[in-house]
Amino acid sequence: MGAVASVALLLPLLSAAPPAGAGVPDAGSLQAQFARAAARHGVPESVLLAVSYLQSRWDGHGGAPSVTGGYGPMHLTDAVTALTGAAPHHSDGAEDPRGDSSRPVRSGVEAPLPAAGSLPARLRTLERAAEVSGIPAEELRTGTAANIEGGAALLAAAQREAGLPASADPADWYGAVARYSGADDSATATTYANDVFDVIRGGESRTTDSGQRVTLAADPAVAPVTEQVAALGLRRPAAGPVECPPTVACEWMPAPYEEFGDGDYGNHDKANRPSAQSIDYIVVHDTEADWNTTLDLVRDPTYVSWQYSLRSSDGHIAQHVRLKDVAWHAGNWFVNAKSVGLEHEGFLTSPDSWYTEAMYRTSARLVRYLAARYDIPLDRQHVLGHDNVPGTVTASIRGMHTDPGPYWDWAHYFRLLGRPITPSAGPDAGVVTIRPDYGAHRPVYTGCVTAGVVCAPHGSGAVRLHTAPSADAPLVKDIGLRPGGQDSTTGVNDTGARASTGQSYAVAERRGDWTAIWYLGQRAWFHNPGKEPTAVNARGLVLTPREGLASVPVYGRAYPEASAYPAGVPVQAVSPLSYRLLAGQRYVVGDRTPGEYYFAPVFDSSGHRVVRGQEEYYQIQFGHRVAFVKAADVRVSQS
Template identity: 80%
Template sequence: MVASVALLLPLVSAAPPATAGRPPARGSLQDDFAAAAAEYGVPRSVLLAVSYLQSRWDGHGGAPSVTGGYGPMHLTDARAALASAPHHSHGAEDPRGDASRPARHGADAGAVPAPSALPERLRTLERAARLTGLAPERLRTGTAANIRGGAALLAAAQRELGHPASADPGDWYGAVARYSGADDTATATTYANDVYDVIRAGERRVTDSGQVVVLPADPEVVPDRGQVAGLGLRAPASEGTECPRTVACEWIPAPYEEFGEGDYGNHDKAERPASQGIDYIVIHDTEATWDVTLKLVQDPRYVSWHYSLRSSDGHIAQHVPLKDVGWHAGNWYVNARSVGLEHEGFLVAPDAWYTEAMYRTSARLVRYLAKRYGVPLDRQHVLGHDNVPGPTAGTVRGMHTDPGPYWDWAHYFALLGRPFTPAAGPRADVVTIRPRYAAHQPLYTGCAKPAEACPPHGSGAVRLHTRPDENAPLVRDVGLRPGGEDSTTGVNDTGARASTGQKYAVAERRGGWTAIWYLGQKAWFADPRTRPAAVGSRDRVLTPREGLAEIPVYGRAYPEASAYPAGVPVQAVTPLPYRLSAGQRYVVGGRVPGEYYYAPSFDTSGHRVVRGREAYYEIQFGHRVAYVKEADVTVSPG
């Protein structure tokens, strides 16, 4: 319950706050907020701040969020936002990723709930339609109508709580907390505190429609936090959670259960960090509703992860103690050294988007984990599931691709306090990928139907070609396509994609194009000076040591055979189907030990951590990270 009474610390932001003295920009969107606030008697700052926490004032062209929310006010109509299977239940990836044990694929998610069974937080558009008299389609696609719908919901909540339509923003704390849709006091309070942090600090932003919206700072506002007691919400089971004080977190444990005949689930006991260090935080997208996600992680025959985050309000549930190993990333080496975060979302729309509320609580959680375990806040250690390498050549094609090209890594790292800013000049030998998310809209296909173009949408990924020409073929990924076919524009095809925050060594520059070393080849992306897609960086790079024409690349950093004690089967150190050739350079993510966690049974007495003398370097090799042996390379400054 600490989170229900603690004042949240403001998140670090890359953008300066709006000042109280700056006049609001004039434009139709700013006017729409003013008109709706006046019509329903809601303070303008409250309406603007609630909208900012939901959508950052973006309209997304009428497309729904990952939980079926529409428009700047995120009015939810989740009837179409129901996935048939969560992402651990499909595809060829074994979430546990330990080839020494039978594969553990996800169980069936069961029947999809009927719309009438969905919670009210996923059906707010229906109520907004009743309150405003506007047609649901107008609320989904019309920006002004959507803002009116949000104002009507806030005004209705204020009336139902027995509070007057006060002009003082501080008097609307209870209505704001109810707008979150949270069913517990801690989450509702966390959400409302975030809204009032925005009001106090102010915000100014260019939206996805190109309009400037300004919320002047009001540092003197004093919210009436006592109003949350009148919402009649439950107290979450927070005892046992490992979360920062600045988020709402509850304990919903994943089961550790034995089935007999050596089978058990759905995670492994360990003693991290005493047994092994935690070096990675892996960002996932659930492809399931919140209720289905919780049902599955509590199924001993399913798989597991450490935390789930709810999209509508940023609520966090912890399932596995941080000392234990979840089965989530598809690579046992990464699983044994990582924490897995599943974000509620399902790609029901080609340009599904995530709420600011979830981005913010996720960033707070990651900052807490990084500080606790010394995890560097960079893209070689905060990985998407789509950046985790296949552990062996045979697993490369089955690896998952979430959270995908629509996750806003630039905004996420700004919230983490580590924005991707230039560390060197525009002609540096190393670059950090950083296109302008909203304006950068490469063509993707296959969102709804194979080969069909996805609607335009902002993306943090750049496309990589064989030549400095937009009509040139995309670079090849022999792991994904052993036959040598070109990569495609498919939304799930990571073969020719570099993502925001990833760092690469420059191979060549020509005109408005930059070539990087990528999967053993030169890969070109458009990088004009007037609209750069990358910034200069300073990082260590490695290359094959003198005398080696090429070296192997690995998907896991396992020890040499001589390191295994009696009774622990030797794990093969097998290369991926790639080669790193002399003259090529790759950015170093860090030096890592050769290590294997042997955990074959429910009885933990036989568990062992095997460490070898041979060390590896993690590198940014393609869209995914990879490993090379220290003995094979020479490391130098970038």
């Protein structure tokens, strides 16, 4: 598997033909820079624009590199800049990725970053662009026009090296586009080229991070010469039991299921999902490591695991664990047992560690495939960030991870999923769904490089929550993160006063340009002006403590009652978190689920059991993370 079965893109793209009467672009504009570079190097302008869109959506990111060291609108890679010494995120902090308190803590291991000389060609395209264009590397990194020239020169060089003329027909550039991806396997190069030509067919138009409008007119009739990929001499991806849609490039790089003494083993558990237990969640992570380090770690039996890794530069996917089995990734055993983990190459604390459009698109296709296969709703109660997974017990709350963080573009991701976040109710709705304008919404974060130091301004999909309707009011408290009652902070890793795009909350009050929601047992205010709203009105089910109860406990996992456990399976404590859901407060309802525990403490899977109780729980959006309450403790109503 891994070969692309169809050129057709499964995800809908917005047609974006230029408006009638559009004028000639200003000579200094980004649109004009693309036109000049295309003409100078004999590359069809639509090809140059579409390649750039797939890499950067035409953004320059202020000259900052991507997670793979890519610069500028053409994402010319010089990945030495990405070797910052950051530790892989499962090695960082106190979280036990397995998240099963009945077993010893599974900690991560440190891994060396690769030497610059060992980097593959796909991470060194900027030096090649300098060679073929004659433009100094520093100009390619820092100058937008130079960067576009370098990308055009790379495409033209790929066309010449294939022995093909500099045709004016975009269809003749399929092989050059595939080569531009930098992929070393034919399936990834084909997927990349298919995406570029889908952009050409559908057209695009958007305002970039520099405030310039760029438009690519739709060319629905273009029919590329796909046979050109065969002449590139690329390897075939590793065969194996991959479980991926046909429109992505996916290869099998298995994580080890290996016993290594003293009752310890790694790095996942055998299971029989969904026959024995449903798959209800997809968890989005970032790797906090480069691609090669990520693969080395997941193939280490002493480390932890996840089902899929996704590469930033071209969207390539590696599968490591069968979907029927349980990977150790989310820090919560209940969630692990019922989820699929996706690791995306990236670094959350670098505000311009941007993700390519190629990776967003292949990730979205994979999520759509998984959602259809397991009947998982495409919403933020089921497509979770790692930072939305709750701690299992009070003691584990502070150690939970915070990726993919406030710079992951959930709004764009859900558009690619075919589920854009739109209003579903009128102005007096009892529920709101967070949705700021990612590019324009730039809250201050600190600690990206140095603790307490303000991060560079950057778009964000998260809003900050205050104790009163004022930007000067203190941030709301998270007693789980800070049992001493201290205020939350603006730290990039502090989730204590943060609501993220796509998350829905019950409205507690509205006052002018401010909206209050129920959050972690308190009113939490965020700026939500009518002219530039940071949330949309929505409808849905909400719950509150049943009559006669002043408050009800909140849980980080939905475990069965003690009487449900058979002989030989130790009873797991039903331990409430430090929070309470108070009478009069309302929280948006997700799934209703019976208490479940997957008993899998040893390597031999023959004794593994799914324990399912009579006690039922509701999942709720309680804070930045989801949580669970017992169904018997609450009543449910329409918002």
